[in-house]
Amino acid sequence: MPDLSRLDPLKPFLPWLLLALGLVAPFALSAYDLNLLARFMAMGILALGLVLIWGHGGILSLGQGVFFGLGGYAIALHMKLADLPSGEIPDFMVWSGRDSLPFWWTPFSSPAFTIAAILIVPTLVGALFSWAVFHRRVGGTYFALITQALALAFSTLIISRQDVTGGFNGLTDFYSVFGFGLASPGTGSGLYWVTLAVLCVAFVALRWLLASRFGILLRAARDGENRVRFLGYSPTPFKVVAFAIAAMLAGVGGALFTLHAGVVSPALIGVVPSIEMVVWVAIGGRYSLAGAIVGALLVNLARDAVSSAFPELWLYLMGALFIFVVTLLPRGLAGLVKRKAA
Known part of the structure; x- marks a missing residue:
């Protein structure tokens, strides 16, 4: 199995450090701070x-918010229904003039x-969308713009x-x-x-995937798509599968x-x-x-601190x-670590 240390210079110490901090956090942070950390x-x-699609697949997506939203709205629908008395509908539907659930x-x-919808719907939408686009060999800036338009269309539809x-x-x-009950301290801790367990499973699974033959061919398609075709492989299935996995992870995260x-x-x-x-x-x-996890944590922690004091400054x-x-x-930051280590 290929060694990914050349591709991920933060291996192996940072993942273990992050895991250790994650295990200690519930005993060191307040309930509010722990909730904030869990969000990030x-x-x-x-x-x-x-990282899978952009770093290793060369696919820049500016529409991951769509899949994040699909997962988020799926669990939100369930929680709204779970809290409703029998025969009633959510209050916002009443205010909008509806008299029954869709x-x-x-x-x-x-x-x-x-749970099935959270896993399957973003994956299926991501697979169908990416197949329709990659099948026509659309990529690069054009693909990024299409995904951005998808995010705009989705948010507009919701509104x-x-x-x-x-x-x-x-x-x-x-x-x-x-x-x-969500108000219970035990539920928040659970x-x-x-969330920590899902993050760890996703990390380990992607490390395995990127070290496999699939990961090698995905990077080969990123670096020379025409050469991959010349060798007898179609890059489309690899890119579609990678995009579908990224969509599923976004849905679970949402x-x-x-x-x-x-x-x-x-x-x-x-x-x-997005x-x-x-x-x-x-x-x-x-x-x-590991660098992507650190980036998500650091940027969102900074956003929480800066936007609270100077809301107009954050963007x-x-x-x-x-x-x-x-x-x-x-x-x-991962590249900076590699540079200093060298």
Whole structure:
């Protein structure tokens, strides 16, 4: 099995350090800070998918917010239904003039269906979308623009259907999930451990995938698509599978984020959030799985601190960070570590 240390210079010490910090955090942080950390870890799951498609596949997606939103809205639908008395509908539907649930809401009353939807729907949408685009050999800047348009269309659709999606305000006011009260300290702690476990499983699975023959051919397609075709391989299936996996990870991250944040709305899934997701990975290092997690944590921690004190300053600061990284640290913080180690 190929050694990925050349591709991921943060191996092996940083993943173990991150795991140790994650295990210690519940005993060292307040409930609020632990909840905040769990949200950012959920975002780290999405960031891992971007490393797969952007760093190792050369596929820049500016629309990961779509899949993040699909997972987030799936779990939100279930929680809204779980909290409703029998025969009633959510209050925002009443205010919008509806008198019954949409037919596609009803299956989300089942926990099993909801979990399946979180895993399958983003994966299926990502696979169908990417196949339609890659089958026509669209890539590079054109693909990035198409995914950005997809994010804009999705957020616009959510906003325009106020009567069934909550519109611009999104869905909130959740009280329980799968029978556990969200206000209970035990539930918050349990959700943190679930998020940490999912992040670890995603990290290990992607390391294995990138070290496999699939990862080798994915990087080969990134570096020379025509050469891969000349050798008898079609790059399309590899790119479609990678994009579908990244979409699934984004959906899972969106569902976990919604559980911790208690809200999902178009403000979290549109064009700007999708670009911010790319910035996390660029800063951490788009070739490094551990670097992407660090980037997601650091950028969002900085966002929480800066935007609380200077709300109007954050977007300028993030833009400056992105320009700095792209021009001086094209491999992000992971590349800086490798440079110093050398």
